[in-house]
Amino acid sequence: MSGPSTDAPRRGRGVGGRPRIEDVAAAAGTTAITVSRALRQPDKVAPETRQRILAAVEALGYIPNLSASALASRRSGIMALVVPTIANSVFAETVDGFSEVAGRAGFQILLGQGTYSAEAEHRLLTALAGRQPDALARIGIVRHDETRALLRRTRIPMAETWDLTDEPIDLVVGFSNRDAGHAMTRHLIRRGRRSIAYIGSDDDRAAARRRGYADALEEAGLHPAAPDIRVREITYGAGRRALRALLQLAPEADAAFCANDVLAVGALLECRKMGLAVPDRLAVAGLGDFEIAQELTPALTTVRIPSHRIGAHAAELLLARIAGETIDRRVVDLGFEIVERESA
Amino acid sequence: MSGPSTDAPRRGRGVGGRPRIEDVAAAAGTTAITVSRALRQPDKVAPETRQRILAAVEALGYIPNLSASALASRRSGIMALVVPTIANSVFAETVDGFSEVAGRAGFQILLGQGTYSAEAEHRLLTALAGRQPDALARIGIVRHDETRALLRRTRIPMAETWDLTDEPIDLVVGFSNRDAGHAMTRHLIRRGRRSIAYIGSDDDRAAARRRGYADALEEAGLHPAAPDIRVREITYGAGRRALRALLQLAPEADAAFCANDVLAVGALLECRKMGLAVPDRLAVAGLGDFEIAQELTPALTTVRIPSHRIGAHAAELLLARIAGETIDRRVVDLGFEIVERESA
């Protein structure tokens, strides 16, 4: 018979045809554990041994199987991150900050998308948890009690973000959306606005911002200029349509507080298209301080959110937790800042 | 002695304190393999057995360890995705489409960020490959030969995207950036523009678009209005500054082709701020067809790229490849479309 024998128990290659640690060891004239050490704790291996091993790794094109590593060591090297959606750039900065810090520490990011339905999220988080991530972060607070309980049980270090709560599952890094809405509405009132409308989407964060808006109005003895304008999707187009709707419902409104910069920018564009003077006739305020806010004319008055830092800080805390350090503050408020520009 | 014995070989819980498949089996009065089947191929297990098992899973809060599963089955259930950056919304749509299709098929997304330096990317891809992903996708073409060779050796189904090449590592799904640049430049020429400038960033895709621009000019016997305006980062502010730079270098320019909608929008905003008539005095064209392009006044003439479909289609092809289906076309050109609006 010609060709390679097929019944040999080991042929120097794993099942997938890829070299295993043992093959590297054989090539370097040592054993598996030493190869493992050479790659993970280089200073525990004699320099020349290490050299031989690295040469063998190079020669064979060896890539460690991290599933096996995770199984044996009980450390996956993965941090999971759950976002409502990635398509909307709102959270991209946070993802970026998170992935930057986590990546630098040698972790890989397992991305989960979608937090719309409680059931779907429960499934998603379960699946992610199955990967034994060393930490888990989520944009927003987990609402579903069953899911919260599940996550607590897993004891995976976890960070909720972009909001605050007194009882995080583990940690929370964010800011008070309610206070942000409150502060911006107060700003509008201080600027003399008396008929202020709210434009927002339907998620938890928008709801909190709306609460702040409503509270501020009440404190000032004012009433909403119109029933809330709700949008289904956070797009510039939705912002424009919302503004038209507002003017129909309450032509006398003198300010629009948009729960999101994208909506605010849309509203601003519509105002300009309609020849409606901003801020003289109508003030427009947003929330988020996306880059475009400062580039528009008139520039958008908004609330600056430390999106990037939220992600980065969450990752840092989780790294500390992974390292076994004690975290003194489980609730981290990174605050926000009113950025007063021209539109309000 | 009181308290739990510590020398029992098994105590009904895995090392991490989490239940293992065996614990579920014990609780359900069956064996590990049947539990495995009940969860993975439910119809291979008798309904009542399945019921008992699911009840036990529920009661114990069992979450399968997917590292162990991946190791044993040689299928990780992971698809890896590498993007240049997530912070820029340019690719978010693609990530979204990819993750949607992959997620629906039960795959998890391992996200890799950063393709700037060849060496860093090599490390990143190696690390990702170590996770034994069932497929790998990347935005852009992998340039580094060593990395290409590595990826070929792993035999992981792989899709490069957002560009085309005759020799993909495995598959490529995208469009011709050169042709897109060419088509838009021709459009400008057809509209009577004769002094056309180029504004772009420094990545591979922008370079290809620039080539199309240069070719189109040459075919028409025209010359660039000015030396290329290069920007370091793709932001609205960079677009505005680039436009100012252009007007300084070539006040007589009658069109600006921006390799990216973000830059084009920035340029447009700057024009409006400076009171420069668009398109009468200066035409501005972009590439990407981001949402804001159609909402601005004047609306931006641009090239529509099927960003979402690129991601979705790449995922679909990879799923087919995972399923062992034969792929007839390894190079998929999803094309582009000139969207003529008001700005050019």
Add this chain to the structure above:
DNA sequence: TCTGCCGTTGTTAGCGCTGTCATGAGCGGC
């Protein structure tokens, strides 16, 4: 010279799951 320690390497035994084959019960057809 002997002891004890350190630095280096190796042996063993799993980590938790699933592929593969074996087993056994139930059933219809001859």
Add this chain to the structure above:
DNA sequence: GCCGCTCATGACAGCGCTAACAACGGCAGA
């Protein structure tokens, strides 16, 4: 009554790696 088939379940081994401990040589100090 027996055969062969299907369906449901189980036993066993092993995926590729690393924790934990063992072993060994060399060396300083007693």
